Amino acid sequence: MLSANKTIDEVLFDLPRREQTIVRRLRNLVLECLPFATEKMMYGVPFYTQNRMICFIWPPSISWGKKKYSLETRGVTLGFCQGNKMANPDGILLAENRKQVHCIYFKSLKEINDDQLRAFLYEADMIDGTFRKMKKK
Template sequence: MNKFQKLQFKSIDDFLEYLPEDELKIVNRLRQLILDCIPDCVEKLSYNVPYYYRHSRICFIWPASVPWGNVKMKGVQLGFCNGNKLNDEIKYLERGNRKQVYIKTFYDVKDIETDLLRSYILEAVMRDEKLKKK
């Protein structure tokens, strides 16, 4: 446990069991999309939420029910760890005051634009692959 969270999940299954039904539906859809797009990724809990790795951190799923300090959230965030390097001409991703990590927040499963998200995930994988070659 860390000073920003009062939770400590031992596994992805523990994490999933903790979620309220509305968030669980969104998380499951996002997880499936990520695992379909990145079949060779490692899914690992960091900060009590699932992060997806290959050569580096690619993305994460952060539901509002998993707190981080006093930050108030709603919905479920899909975050891109190097979102600042993604081509986002349509400004689909939320930047807030962050310089590197960009997110998209979902409030309902029907908000998930599968084809568009797939393109962002696949671009993030290509960026990750370039890190391997350096």
């Protein structure tokens, strides 16, 4: 059972080994590409925020509401909170009947294309920058 009070490292440690390796790789890419984002636990998983929520990493062993998934059925989710605003010419980001959040799923490390994900993360960061509050004079 996952506790809401666990740190990100504690949650990662408790994940099944195959999920853990995928999550760690995604986390490293997110931290590399979003150096000014704050990493914090929300809904039991790591979210990355700056001006607004930018993205999240959701391992399948952590239930998504009432739905339960496995690495084989869903994979580790990398979700983009403003995914509807992102370029997606190859259809890699999946909306799945959602208006705003778009996701990519990974069932293995070999499915992770570092350069492609860096491009998505940099774009998500640029979109987040459009929400920066204007300073009053």
